[in-house]
Structure formats: structure tokens, C-alpha cells
Amino acid sequence: MDPSVDSDSNHSSMSSCSDATHRCSSFSRLSLESSASASAPDSSNGGTSSSPTAKDFKLIRRIGSGDIGTVYLCRRRADEGRQLYAMKVVDREVVRKKKKVERAETEKKVLKLLRHPFLPTLYADFDASPNHSCLVMEYCSGGDLHSLRHHQPGFRFSLNAARFYAAEVLLSLEYLHLLGIVYRDLKPENILIRSNGHVMLSDFDLSLLSVADPTVIDDVGPTVDDSDYDNQPSCFGRSKKKKIPSGPSRWFVAEPTAARSNSFVGTHEYVAPEVASGRSHGSSVDWWAYGVLLYELLYGSTPFVGPTNDVTLRNIIKKPLAFPQTTAPAATVSDWAAARDLIAKLLAKDAAARLGSSRGAADVKAHPFFKGLNFALLRSCRPPVVPKLGRAGSTRKPDRFDFF
Template structure:
């Protein structure tokens, strides 16, 4: 969001927090997005008073514990810990924050860039919601967002550092992403579209984030480029969880039997342990157990979301489930590739008619599409299936989608160490090439370089390292077509046939 002149008036006492912002802000609007919701040019005024001696203002603070958080050693948690240790009641209050500037205005509230007083090495985003200005329905969305944020612990999802209730304000202290959002990045590209390999990078990270949300029973329902923020290191972070709904998840291990071509010394041993196909190539049967945690029983009748990303079953009003996220994922990949959504019409109504109709997605003919475009089109076609029961991802979630040829070459356990693509408007980050040649990996430390050498040598080196670190011997190194989320859960186990 473009922000105009902003005036900041600091209070004179640490026990007072009285900041007033007068700013003119415009939404991320462009010529082709007139059908999308936008905010008019407006004037903003925000004032807080949070006095220790005031009895008329009630302050409730929930500071999230970081003992088990994957980022518990970063400067943000250190700053939070220092502030709470110095606080008289061991809690974080608004008086501990200094607002720097207004970042944007959303459907529920306003977002400000802020820092903790006497600590300028950690930036935060403060989402401020005025509950008195919201309807009961929107208040329920505020409550849902707070609940969802408090559950999250993932590199591509925001961290909730504190939840403050002050008078009629709800304040959420979360991560700040200085590189804007994916929608703004698209507007800076030639033709408003990204190269295929850049699409692969961003789509893979969004896929991992959705996989985590679904594993904890959260259906997102608001996937779009505007809600995909770009962190300082160029990786993504999903935002805005007020349209989510929660459902039960029953994790399962599914057995998958498939044929694998025998190579090397295995093939020279004859056909005792394998079969020969019609072409005379020896194959062996491999039995794999896949960990699947997908809210397949999720159901809601609320019609919410951005109209260009709505799934057909959501429009029908007969109920929808987890499949709406995988439909939106297909729309996202299409928009990143082509600079527009696949069913966009001349008006909002015509767009909705195109989505609800029986016609399938069509692809524009573009010059110089490059390597990987055919695989990308195939992925989009499988995601944008009108019948959710036949849509890729609706049964086994990200487990099936990760197997698609479009994502070949990605080492999923190392995805958060990949180097972001070099595209216009995104600051370049130094890093080394990923061994697959498809994506670039950032591997700066000697320890990480050691991991890469083991990975490049093949499965045995990495497998020995995993076992030496205490990992169970039943987990074996995985090939490019096998996937698990190495940051949190093993998603696949390999056993001999």
C-alpha cells in the first residue's frame, strides 16, 4: 500500500501512549482490478491511552510463550522477553510500543509498523481493530483470527507475539514483512506475470503453508496474491486469517504401492526380486506409507472470499470444504503465470458466472513460455476441476500435489533455505545454486554446506547423518518424487517390499 505523508507525535511519558496519525492512503489498486474490493482515499486518526493509574481502561494482555517455537532464538522473541521481564506485571502493554508509521487498512482494522521502546533492532506489525465499529459477524472473524494466529508455528505463517485487549481495541502483534505482497510484486513485472521458475518457488512455499494449516484443521478460504506477504529474506508469509474456519482432522498413514525401475547392481542380480515389464526393463515393487492430515470432513455454508478466487461449490451455497483452498491455489498459480485470473469477466457478476459454468479453464497462447510451462498448465487443470471430489488435493491434500511433475526437483525439507528468485522489485539475496538446477538454495554456513554435500552424494550420506543424530532407522532418504515436511513432521516412510 502506498502511504502518503505521516505525522507522528510522541508522548512525553512512558506511562502514556498517545499517538495520532494523520495520513492519506490508497489501496493496492490498478486498472485491471476494478472488480476487486478496494478502499477509497481516506483520513486516519488513531489514539491510544494506556495509563497504569487509570481504572476506566481495562487492559488484557496475552503474551505468547516461545519455549517451543521454531524461531525462539531470533531477535524478535529476545526483544519481547526483555520487555516483559522489565514490566512490573511481567506482561506486554501498549505503552511498551512505539508506532512508526501506518502500513495499511484492511477489512477489519489498521496495521502499523512498530518497535519496542529501547529496542530498535526488531520491527513488528501491530494490527489494531476497533471492535465498536464492527458488526457481530465481523467480531466473530476477529475472534477467529486471534485463535488461528495463536496456533501457528511455521516459517511461512506469521508469529503472534502478543494479543492485547485495551478498552474497545483488539491489538495483534505479529511479524512485519518489509517487501510488500505478491500482488504488488506482480504489478512490477513485464506483463504482470512471473517467470515459470519464480512461480514454482512461490507456489511451493504457499503449498507448504497450506499443508500446515490443513494439518491443524484450518481451511484458509482467503488465498490471493494480496494476502501473500514477502519477508525481508524474500520468502513468503500468508496473512489475514479472519475468513478461516476450523474442522477436525484425523491423521492417517496410507499405503502406496508403485513400481520402481531397477538400476545398477540391483538390475544385474536378475529378476529374482523384481518383475519385467513389457519393454524388458526390470522393476521392483516399493511400498510406501504416506502421512496424510487433511480436513476432508470440513464443511461450511458461508460464502466468503474474493470473488475471482471463489470455488464453484462455494458459490452454490450447498456447502464446501477443504477443496476451496486447492481451487484457489490453482487460480493463484494461473495468475502468477498469466497476470490475470482464469475466469475473469467484464464485471463481478460475469466472473462469478464463468466460475459457476461448466466450461473448463483455458490458457492464453504466449510467446517464449519457457521450460516447465506444460507441467504448470497440467497442474492448474487438475486443480481447477469443478467437481471437488475429482480435484487434485481434495483427498490427500498437499501430499498428492507435491508429487506433480511441476514440482520435480524440489527438496521439500530444505525449502525455507532456498534463494528467492531474482525478479524485478524483490531485493536479491546471496546464495548457492540448488543441486537440482531448478531452484536456488541459500546455504551460507559451513554446517549447511555439509548438509548439501551429503545430499549431493546421494541418500547414504544423509541417511547416516540422520541416524547419527538419533532419527529413527525406519526413515530413509527420499527421492525427488518423495516428500515430507522436514521442519515439523516426517510425511513419508519407506519400507522394503
């Protein structure tokens, strides 16, 4: 998978990777702890600290590195290792030299806004040593969706599994757009898997901050009038059918349609045609990337990938969308047809004609591919894959932190 790109700085970035050779700074565990001791009041000597500091955390091992920071597995010293966290450490001096200070600040701003079950929670934000800033967030022990896909038969998910993950990502994008945030870096590597199997989007340094105008509208797409859910939480199944009188549906719409940018950002295989051709873009780039994601989950590859990044970009602009020949069970033929139709509508090369470009997630939710799915119950559904306990690696020998 290609790295993310950001034309503003003329550097490539790995927004979600575990590159052991990538060294961003000379930050060390000693500098983390010594700087905290010097700057934070010591409660044992009568001082009090109103918020967490670097002194409160113990680093265990590095779990990922990106273009603007490195992520460590850590725990609070007072917890005796019962709760694990992810700490992203950013070297402000390195970021300044790369001219990516704004990206680091954007990510921090976004994280402070988020309150959603499929998005990260920011637990602490503090400085350590003269040049480092730290963000303490949830730790996801299940890895990412990219790695999980590679453990599936044929490197692709079943139709129902893909629909489950697509639905949770859809709710995440809906919430971000409600806040006026255009994500701009959707890809499986940035979709982490929690210990309970549900997803969490990560990496918001490429996000575009704008505004949205929330409203409620009637009659978005087809309505589902043949389902009656039983008393048990259910996402896809219907235990019985009962004709329900049809009536107008009311949908909540919040799409930052006024957001505009000319920056060339994202991952080559996922950037929209307007980005690949250097034109101005808005929130519809997220719906294009969402279509690419769904295609990859179902077919095991992205639809326009070429042997080089330049060929990939040309394919995105000019190559027609095509689907591999697959043999589906008779009972799922209509579901596969709905999936292809949704992908085709999301991958419209004209941004104005793209599904979701005007009414966002409301239009996508109403598509027949999600017929019968109760979005309100997703958190109560058992995910397709639940990570095994102990995957956090608590018995692994801690790494040395001589450098990133």
C-alpha cells in the same frame, strides 16, 4: 482485484489493502498510550508486567487497513527501533456493529496456533483503550506477491519463480489443513514477502476451523527416481543423475475433509464453483484457490475474471478453463505442460474430483510440476526476489494517528 466477501454480514471486506480513505474507528496514538499507562503496572515504580502491553510499543506509520482492523508498523520502545513489528488494531465496537466479532475471534485463535516458517508469528496480544484489541506480529518489509508480480516482465513470474512461490504456499496450506484450518482467502495480496524473500501468509479472519485426521499412506502419485542431490542446498537443480532403485513412497496426509460451511466468503476471482453457486463447501476450496493463484503467477491474470463480479461468478461456474497462447523455450515445454496439467486438475469444477480434495497437499506435492523439488530445503534456497535493505521505510516521516 476484488475485495473479499462475507455473506454472513452482507459487507465487502478488504482483507489485504492499503486504502488510505478507509476509516474504521477513532483510535489514536494518545488513546493507545494513555490507556496502557492507566492499566499496566509501571516497572519503574516497583511494579512488574508479565506480558507486553500497549505502553511497550511505539507506532510508526500505518501500513494497511482491512474490514476488521488496521495494521501499523511499530517497534518496542526498549529496542530503540532495531526490530520492527506489525500491529493489527481492531475496534471491537466497530466490529460488533458490522456483526463480525466471530471473524476477529477466529483470526486470533488461528494466530495463536501457528508455528511455521511461512506463517506469521504472534508475539503479543493485548487490549488498548476500552474498545481496541491489538495483535503484534512479524513485519514483512517486501510487500506482497500481488505487488511483486506487477514489477515482473509482462506482469507474470518465470516458471521457476512461480514454482518457488507455489511450493512455499503449498507447505503453508498443508500445515493449516493439518491443524484443521481451511484458509478460504488465498490470493496474492495475502501472501506477504519477508525481508529474506520467503513468503508469509496473512489474514485469517475468513478461516474455517475444523479438525483433521493425520495419517501416513504409501504410493501417492508418481515417484521421482532419477535425482541425486549434491551436498549443497538445492530446490530445483540437480548437479548429477544417478539411478535410484524405485520403491514405495510414504506420504503424510492431513486434510480436514469433514469441514463444511454454507457461507459465501472469499474473493470473487478466487472462490470455488461450489461457493459461487451457493452450495456447501469444504477444504477443497483452498485447492481451487491454489490453482487460480498458480494460473495468475504464470499468466498474469486469473482464469475466470469478468467485467463484473456477477460475470466472474458465472464464469467460474460455467466457463471452461482455457490457457493463453504462449511461446516457451524448447527446454521448458514439458515443464509448462506439467504446469497446465496441475492447474487443470486443481480447477476441476467438481470438488470431489479436484486434486487435493481427499489427500490434500500430498497429492499436489506428488504432481510432476514439482518433480525434483526438495520441499525440506525450501528455507535454505535463495528466493527469486530478495527485497532491498531499508525497505521498511525507517527514514520516512511518521504518520499522524488521529484516526484509522
